Amino acid sequence: MVSILLSTMTTAFASAMISFDQDVSVKNRKKNSEFYGYVKDTNLERTSTFLVLMLLAAFHNLSRTIGTALLFAVSGSTTFVIMGAEMAV
Amino acid sequence: MLRNDFVVWIPSLEGILKYIAAIIVHVVVKVLVDFTGLIQCRGAKLMGGSLFTFSTVLGQILPFVALSLYDASTNAMNAALIILACCWGVSVVVFFGLIDRDKWWTFYGTITGAQATIHTFRSSDNPAIKMNAIFTNHSSFTESIKDEVIAYMRDNWAEWERTQPAWFTPKFIASVGDEFIPGRALQQLNEAAIEAGVGARRRREIITLSSMKEVVITLTTVDTMTDVYMIYLYKENGLHSNANTMIAMISTNVAIQLLTVLAVNKKKGWRKVLKEGLITLLFIRPFVDAWRVHNKHKDSETTTDPLTEMVMNKGIELATESIPGCVLQCYVLLLNPSLGSSR
Numbered sequence: 150m151v152s153i154l155l156s157t158m159t160t161a162f163a164s165a166m167i168s169f170d171q172d173v174s175v176k177n178r179k180k181n182s183e184f185y186g187y188v189k190d191t192n193l194e195r196t197s198t199f200l201v202l203m204l205l206a207a208f209h210n211l212s213r214t215i216g217t218a219l220l221f222a223v224s225g226s227t228t229f230v231i232m233g234a235e236m237a238v
Numbered sequence: 239m240l241r242n243d244f245v246v247w248i249p250s251l252e253g254i255l256k257y258i259a260a261i262i263v264h265v266v267v268k269v270l271v272d273f274t275g276l277i278q279c280r281g282a283k284l285m286g287g288s289l290f291t292f293s294t295v296l297g298q299i300l301p302f303v304a305l306s307l308y309d310a311s312t313n314a315m316n317a318a319l320i321i322l323a324c325c326w327g328v329s330v331v332v333f334f335g336l337i338d339r340d341k342w343w344t345f346y347g348t349i350t351g352a353q354a355t356i357h358t359f360r361s362s363d364n365p366a367i368k369m370n371a372i373f374t375n376h377s378s379f380t381e382s383i384k385d386e387v388i389a390y391m392r393d394n395w396a397e398w399e400r401t402q403p404a405w406f407t408p409k410f411i412a413s414v415g416d417e418f419i420p421g422r423a424l425q426q427l428n429e430a431a432i433e434a435g436v437g438a439r440r441r442r443e444i445i446t447l448s449s450m451k452e453v454v455i456t457l458t459t460v461d462t463m464t465d466v467y468m469i470y471l472y473k474e475n476g477l478h479s480n481a482n483t484m485i486a487m488i489s490t491n492v493a494i495q496l497l498t499v500l501a502v503n504k505k506k507g508w509r510k511v512l513k514e515g516l517i518t519l520l521f522i523r524p525f526v527d528a529w530r531v532h533n534k535h536k537d538s539e540t541t542t543d544p545l546t547e548m549v550m551n552k553g554i555e556l557a558t559e560s561i562p563g564c565v566l567q568c569y570v571l572l573l574n575p576s577l578g579s580s581r
Binding site: 150151152153155156157159160161163164166167168170171172174179180181184186187188189194197198201202204205206208209210211212213214215216217218219220221222223227231235236 | 264265268270272273274275276277278281282293294296297298300301302303304305307308309318319322323325326329330332333336337338340341344354358367370461464465467468545549552553555556560561563564565566567568569571572573
């Protein structure tokens with residue numbers, strides 16, 4: 150259980166960090182100001198956005214992980230068919 | 239493929255390699271979006287806004303479909319999934335409340351990578367941004383406006399040669415194809431190269447085949463340690479195939495990171511490549527990457543900057559080890575609930 154929670158936290162932290170760092174990068178905002186810049190500029194807004202990004206990733210990761218594990222428990226082949234179909238989209 | 243958006247942005251990739259790279263990038267991006275909702279992947283050159291949103295919503299529906307198929311489902315499981323989905327929904331609402339409203343469209347836009355690149359070229363007045371859009375993306379993205387780009391460069395090249403803006407570097411010139419450089423300037427470049435004893439002008443080779451960070455780096459290493467412990471636990475309990483799957487995930491992560499080491503350090507000698515390889519093999523890559531980003535480490539012999547290298551390594555680790563490892567552990571826990579109390 151601890152290992153699963155730790156993996157979720159690590160994944161969420163890494164996901165939030167990548168999105169946040171790319172968005173606040175001065176170079177990226179200059180290069181493509183229409184896409185980058187969703188994170189606002191005050192310290193409070195930046196911290197809150199990072200925390201919410203992390204929570205989003207953590208909840209999303211847990212839901213999806215449990216869903217995939219349940220599917221595997223039902224049938225391995227069904228899982229691969231569903232994931233393959235999703236990938237093809 | 240239907241929208242002609244299969245080939246990825248990476249410039250200089252040609253032949254079969256551009257399709258292999260496209261498959262790898264699309265699979266990694268899909269895994270990252272499905273399992274982490276990585277916001278950065280909504281970019282037109284990765285997944286695109288509308289597909290990103292569709293995938294994340296689908297990711298919330300899937301657990302309920304899976305639970306309905308699962309024979310041993312309980313009310314507690316159903317309640318747990320509902321709570322998780324509600325927490326995710328609240329986070330989404332708070333997130334959209336916090337971010338800049340002008341960027342909401344990036345979550346439902348249908349623009350492709352090529353369309354975004356052409357839009358950047360046409361809408362910007364800054365030559366650096368225009369040239370960056372054209373020459374840091376795959377040539378197929380801008381094939382349809384090639385004549386427009388050639389005309390723009392013909393009109394401005396002499397001015398750039400005279401004023402030498404910061405972005406007009408030898409590296410940039412090397413990335414520009416001969417057909418984009420006005421005839422006289424191209425002749426001068428080739429003559430200069432011959433005088434310097436080089437056959438022709440230098441060209442980019444075509445390839446045919448913060449403090450928060452320290453916290454996540456520590457977590458990453460602890461995660462690897464718990465994964466190793468889980469392998470031991472699975473072996474102890476006779477779950478050899480699960481333990482071997484875990485080993486395969488860690489090995490795949492290391493193998494792909496080693497390939498990245500080769501690509502990033504291809505200009506270096508074998509000793510330096512060996513040193514970088516050992517850093518990956520000894521699982522200290524996260525620390526080294528974070529240290530280099532933190533200290534703004536500069537190395538002219540590497541093909542990427544430290545931040546890009548760290549993001550690549552993190553992406554590989556998430557897609558090959560963290561996410562599948564987490565799914566495997568949940569799966570084993572579902573079938574062997576007694577293991578949950580062991581750790």
